[in-house]
Amino acid sequence: AQSVTQLGSHVSVSEGALVLLRCNYSSSVPPYLFWYVQYPNQGLQLLLKYTSAATLVKGINGFEAEFKKSETSFHLTKPSAHMSDAAEYFCAVSHSNYQLIWGAGTKLIIKP
Amino acid sequence: NAGVTQTPKFQVLKTGQSMTLQCAQDMNHNSMYWYRQDPGMGLRLIYYSASEGTTDKGEVPNGYNVSRLNKREFSLRLESAAPSQTSVYFCASTPGLKTGELFFGEGSRLTVL
Numbered sequence: 001a002q003s004v005t006q007l008g009s010h011v012s013v014s015e016g017a018l019v020l021l022r023c024n025y026s027s028s029v030p031p032y033l034f035w036y037v038q039y040p041n042q043g044l045q046l047l048l049k050y051t052s053a054a055t056l057v058k059g060i061n062g063f064e065a066e067f068k069k070s071e072t073s074f075h076l077t078k079p080s081a082h083m084s085d086a087a088e089y090f091c092a093v094s095h096s097n098y099q100l101i102w103g104a105g106t107k108l109i110i111k112p
Numbered sequence: 113n114a115g116v117t118q119t120p121k122f123q124v125l126k127t128g129q130s131m132t133l134q135c136a137q138d139m140n141h142n143s144m145y146w147y148r149q150d151p152g153m154g155l156r157l158i159y160y161s162a163s164e165g166t167t168d169k170g171e172v173p174n175g176y177n178v179s180r181l182n183k184r185e186f187s188l189r190l191e192s193a194a195p196s197q198t199s200v201y202f203c204a205s206t207p208g209l210k211t212g213e214l215f216f217g218e219g220s221r222l223t224v225l
Contacts, residue, residue, distance in 0.1 A: 009152065032209060043116075043202055043216030044155075051210070090154065094209045098143055098162045099170075104154040 002027045004093050006103035014111045019063075019078040021106050023091030026072060032094035033074045035065055038105075039087045047089070050074060061085070086110045114138050118203050118217035125193045125224045133188040133220050135203030143206050144186035145170075145214070146178060148199040155202070161186055193224045 007022040025031060035047040048059025055067045061084075065076045074091060091103040116137045125131055137144065146158040157170030161180040175197060177189045186205075190197055203217040 034213070036214075041219075043204075043218045044214070045216065046213040049213065097208050097210050098160060099157065100209065100214065102155045104152065 002031070002093055002095055002101045004091050004101050004103040006089075006091050006106050008106055009104065010107045010109060012109040012111060013081045015083055016080050019076070019081045019085065019108065021076040021089050021091075021108065023065075023074045023076065023103060024072055025074060025091070025093045025101075027093055033065075033067060034092045034094070034100065035059065035063070035074075035076050036090045036092065037087050038090065044090060047076070081108075081110050083110050083112070116203055116205055116215050116217035118201075118220050120220060121218065122221050123223070125190075125222065127194060127224060129193050130189065130191050131193065131222075132190075133201055133203070133222075134185070135187065135217060136185045137203075137205040137215070138184065139205060139207075139215065140183070141205035141207050141212075141215070142183075143208065144180065145204040145206075146176075146186070146188045147202045147204065148172065149202060149219075150199050158188065158201075190222075193222075195224045198222060198224045 003026045005024045033050040036044040037047045038044045048057045050067045058064045063078045088105045088107045090105045092100040119134045142163045145160040147155045156172045159178040161167045164183045201220045204214045
């Protein structure tokens, strides 16, 4: 069965520091992988997705993620955190063309 | 650019009352979903509709029913609300996950007293 693990329910970084949000997955077939972001009191929106093309995927707002098959990881990074990045981030893997398996989410806190 | 529209945005119910959450999308998507979001538990799938005319149970279907009224609309009904159904509910749609992404509504916050 597929599963997604996000390490750390909360991650705190200083403004301007590197952001690293971890995601590991288990999948018996080559996966489609996604990162979504949820700002307070809003729905989720797609940040980026991996669909078996380039292993380094660039998304919106300066975020990127690297697919590492050997480590079954899809960690999200941003070189320099901004206050506006404060949100909850969800990693997900496609179960089929119709369903996603979701991680529990990581709240990113930005310290001034 | 309406996207996915959910109504109502807020609702307070008493235990045992019924209500329907409405969802409509204007992107001509085939698949639609209802999720609930609870603190520390991420998103849990209640029901989904892969295409018009079909519905399937997700991870937590008990206490809920759905109707795919047409390609645009997908409603979620609570027949007899319970305090455990206090949550934020999200509707989403996609043309298909292999080619597209999930588009979410802004959520409906439901409190059951």
